[in-house]
Structure formats: structure tokens, C-alpha cells
Amino acid sequence: MKRYVKQCLLGVVAISCITACKKDYQDPSGPSSEQAYSTPNALANAAVGLQAWYEKDRIGILYTSVASGSLLTGETFVTNPGNTDEAQIGAGGVKILNTNAIVTGLWSVSNKIRYEADSIMRRTNAIVSDKGYASGIIAYASIFKALAIGVQASFWEQVPAGNSTPGSTTNNVNFIAGQQGFALAASTLDNAIATVTATPIGSNFQVNVPASVDIVNTLYALKARYALYAGDYAGALAAANKVDLTVKSVLGFNPQVTNPIYTLVTATNNIYNVVDSTMGLPVGLQPDLADKRVPFYIATRTIKPHFNINGFFLTNVTAVPIYLPGEILLIKAECYARQHDVLNGLLQLNKVVTKTPAADPFGVGAALPPAVAASEQDLLTLIFQHRRIELFMGAQELEDSRRFGRPVAERKRNYFPYPFVERNDNPNTPQDPAF
Secondary structure, eight states: OOOSOOOOOOOSSOGGGGGGOOSOSSOTTSOOHHHHTSSHHHHHHHHHHHHHHHHSTTTSHHHHHHHHHHHHTTSEEESOTTSHHHHHHHHOGGGSOTTOHHHHHHHHHHHHHHHHHHHHHHHHHHHOOOHHHHHHHHHHHHHHHHHHHHHHHHHOSEEEOSOOOTTOSSOOOOEEEHHHHHHHHHHHHHHHHHHHHHSOOOHHHHTTSOTTOOHHHHHHHHHHHHHHHHTOHHHHHHHHTTSOTTOOOEEOOOSSSOOHHIIIIITTOSSEEEOOTTTTOOTTTSOOTTOTHHHHHEEEOSSSSSEEEOGGGSSTTOOEESSOHHHHHHHHHHHHHHTTOHHHHHHHHHHHHSOOGGGSTTOOOOOOOOOOOSSHHHHHHHHHHHHHHHTTTSSOHHHHHHHTTOOGGGSSOSSOOOOHHHHTTOTTOOOOOOO
């Protein structure tokens, strides 16, 4: 788009309103950005607001990315075809239109978060004299900026290289390949890590943000994720080794701000649901019947539907992890495997395979006998299988399917088409991928 400064009427009334975005994110009836970001507390509140955009209702990235990833890889299916946007994604291929509200919402909110995060960080050092407070703002905003970039790169072949110059009405944003997008997310986190290493986050900032987010562990965990996706295995492994696997970092909910997947999907059974206990995996990779992660994520019943969503979408206040300890172990396993170290890769994988629910902070555990890999390829296949099980409905399925070179038949589209809300504004928008 010419400016990543869009004002979108994003309400719970209808997600389709995103398609009518204007050229400015700011509310003309409200304060200017300079006024809104004029104090340290205002900047901290704006950083927390990024989390609200990420997790809120049907418009947030949490809902749109989980729905998209699970439907495209066959983990879930649409229960009511009247939900046209989800039904298009469930059908896949050319059925997914450039006007799809889920696709448009995922794109637009990602851009919104990226723009606002940059606005916050650009002003922080000029406005905030307390370096520990400034360090916290930069780190918190970086988490959600990196997530937004990473999600875009997971679902689109190319992503915006950045934002246009504030105030410009003529700049057209260029695009970079998705893997470069992952590297951009990782570099965002590198900057935040360097900031908090130089000046630890002040306790006076911590009281202004949700206690459920462990900032430093999350920075390292997401750096490990996106460095892995970018092919930087040494960097990913180093970051993963910094993550304390006993610490939880989650998106929290309450009766006023509820878990959107539970509220819209689990509780109603009127949009989509899990297919069955195979977790969308093909024959040969389907979970062992003794795998305790299956009942964690999928509830079975004697009445219809026989299979239902469980796990992190069980109630309206169930917290959703930003990352799982098992993901970090699997990142380590993959980094070793990609660097031809089968022995250490298998060692890390088996920490996941043998982990009991009681040994995991979230209760996610397979409790299976150790796996055996005869070759590097066998190990990579096992890592893919256990990522899909351990991270079920975690919005990483599509990237995993592509990265591990799985057959095209296992996914319904490689990448999303670019929404018309982008194409109509930005002549640099790439052509839609064929599949």
C-alpha cells in the first residue's frame, strides 16, 4: 500500500469492514499520534494495545491465523458452510478470494501492528528518559511486531519490506520474500534483546503490562522460531538455549476479553471443528494411540460431534501460550538435524517424545517411548510429525508443511492471495501465487 497508515473500521460487527480501509490508521476525531504518544505511560499503553489487536475477537491475528493454519492443513473442517470466509479457506485453492475477510483481516491487522509498533519505538527514546522503562517499551512492542511479520511471512509468499515515511501520500511499499520476512522478524527481536541486555527492563514498566507475558523469555523464544524459519540454524539454536523452559508466557483472557477461539468456535460448534484424532496427519505420521497429547488437544464424546476442540481453547478464559516449551525443544532438534547432527537432534526430539504431561508447565506431554531415527531424513520426518502434534492448532502448520517439503496434497494452498485492499492501493503488490 502507499502508506501503512490505514484507518480501518475494525469492530465486532463484521470483519468485512476491514476491506474498506482508508489511508490513515489514525482516528481523525481523536488525538494525533504525537498527542497519543506524548508520555511514557501513553507509550506503554500503546504497546499493550498491540497485544489487544493481536488477540481480540474475530478480527485479531490469534483467530485468523489459527483458523487459516488449521483449515489449510486439514486439522479442522468447516461445520457450517454459511461461514463463507472460513469455508473458502477450508476448500482452498482458487476458492480463496482476494476479498476473503479472514485473509484481509490477517493482512490488515498485521500491517496495523507493524505500523503502530514502529511508531511506538520511534518515539520511545525521545520521550522516555528512564532507560529501564524505555527498554521495556521497546521489548514489548518488538514482540508483537515480530509476531505480525512472522505471521505474514507464514501465509504470504512475499511481505512488505517495511512502512512508508510517516506523512507521505506517494510512497509505495516494496515487498521482500517470505524467508527475508522471517529474517526481518528475527532482527527485530535481536534489537530488542540487545536493548534489554544493555539496560534491563525496569520494574516500573513491568507493572504497566500484563504479568502473563514473560518478556525476555518470549524475545528469545520468538528469535529461535523465526531464525529457524529463516534458515539461520546457529542463531536459532543459540536463542533456544536461552529460553527457560519452566517459565510460562501467555496471552491471558478474562470474562470481559475472552479467548476468541473458545467464544466463537468451541462454544458454538458453528464455524469449524477438529476433524478427528488423526490431527490432520497422513497415514504413517498419525499420532500413536497412547500419545497423551491427543486427548489434551481433542476431546472425544459419545454424542455428535464425536471430536471437539480442547487444549488452549477449552474455556472463555483459557490462556494461549505465545510459545510452548516443546516448541523450543523441537527447534533445537531441527537445528541439529539441519546441520547433520542426528545424535543431538534425536536427543532433543526425545525430550519431547518422552515428556509426561506432569513434566510440562502446560500439561502438554506425549509420554511415549523414545523414538528411533535411522537417518537424517528419518529424524526430520519425526520432527515434523511431533511439531504437528505438539503445536496442534498453533498457526505454524502451513510453514512447517512447506519447510519440510511435504507433498502438496497435504495442504490446500501454499500461500494466500494478496487482498484487494492491498492490491488496489499499491502497484508493487506481487502477483498471486498459482497455488
